[in-house]
Every structure is written in structure tokens, then in C-alpha cells.
Amino acid sequence: EIVMTQSPLSLPVTPGEPASISCRASQSLLQSNGHNYLAWYLQKPGRSPQLLMVLGSHRASGVPDRFSGSGAGIDFTLTISRVEAEDVGVYYCMQAIQVPTFGQGTRLEIK
């Protein structure tokens, strides 16, 4: 099983300021097609998760461009350029090269 490790687990942010979340996999997520199979999700309270990023750095449909993803291999980062109040919730990374495993989650809150 691939273990996904996120940091930090809690992230208080002032509106308008940037925020970054890291995710490390216990083995490479790079496939032979050149893509890294890493996705990011946001789960708002009481809701099902919503897809933010696929293949490490591609925004899903409808996701604001203040969200960006980077990284390759085992280290990945989700960045929000300017946090807004609607961005609160728990962010999860997920590997998609085996039966999926997820990071522990990072709770983003507004200061």
C-alpha cells in the first residue's frame, strides 16, 4: 500500500494570503506515460469531496485559477494564491496508481 503523508494538518490563513499544502508518497506516482497520478480534493463540512487537481498539476473543470498544483515523483504541493472564505474545509491528496490511498487531510481555516 502506498502511504500518503500530508503537512501541515492544520492551516490557519488570513483571507487574501497564500497557502500551501504538501503531500509526500511512499513511492513514485510517475507512470510510464509521463504523468503523475496524484489528485487533490476539498471536502467541505457535511459534503462529499470535490475534485480540485488531477495528474498533479491540472485543474479540474470549474476550479478557480487561484488553485495550482505542482510536483512530481513523490513530492507534491497544492497552492492557493489568495485564500478566500469559501476555501475552508479539509484538503486531501490521493494517489491513483493502485487502489487509492489518501493523505490524512489538511484542515484550512480562516484566521
Next chain:
Amino acid sequence: QVQLVQSGAEVKKPGASVKISCKTSGYSFTNYTIHWVRQAPGQTFEGMGWINTDNGNTRYSQKLQGRVTITRDTSSTTAYMELSSLRSEDTAMYYCARNLWGSPAFLDAFDFWGQGTMVTVSS
């Protein structure tokens, strides 16, 4: 619009089985793999497995192999997940989710999720 609607909450005794349905609509059912994921209270998500809705082929997590069965009914565009020999650790919210890209892709990311089905295992 794409929708995945799951069956309602369940309360089961240890050792029993539970079967959850995931009724889909708004897209071509057999073109997209359906995945099942669960989230225990206060915990992260755990992938359980998936089904190729076209040919019925399945893949399960090693942890749940032997206890989980995923099936589908193409005529009703519904996927099912059955978990047997329930124990207290199986208490969780269970979700079905659609794979982002259609066939032949089967595991990329999940773009549409069901609303979740809470399963409580208690004596």
C-alpha cells in the same frame, strides 16, 4: 447532469452484511468506471475497489479482499457494494464515485461522488 444517488443509512449487527446501491444518471453508464471509497468518523478516506461497468471486471483492496463485492446492473445504471462479516471498524460513510475519464481509463481521479451512505455496525 451527472448524478450518483446512493441508498439510505444502514444499521447492522456485527457479522451481518450490507449492500449499498449507487444509482447513476446523466451520462453513459458503461463508459466510466465506478469506485467505492469509505471514510470512518474523523478519519481519512480509504479506497475499497472499483468495477469496470462495461465488462463487470473488479479490483479490490487487499485489506478488504474476500469481504467486499462490487457489482453493477447496466439495465438500471446502478452499481452496488456489498460488505460482509461486518465489524465495528466498518462503521463509516461509504461513497461511490465516478472515474474522471472514460474507457479505457479506469483510475485517474473522481469527478462526481454520491452523497454518501452511513453504515453503523453496533451490537
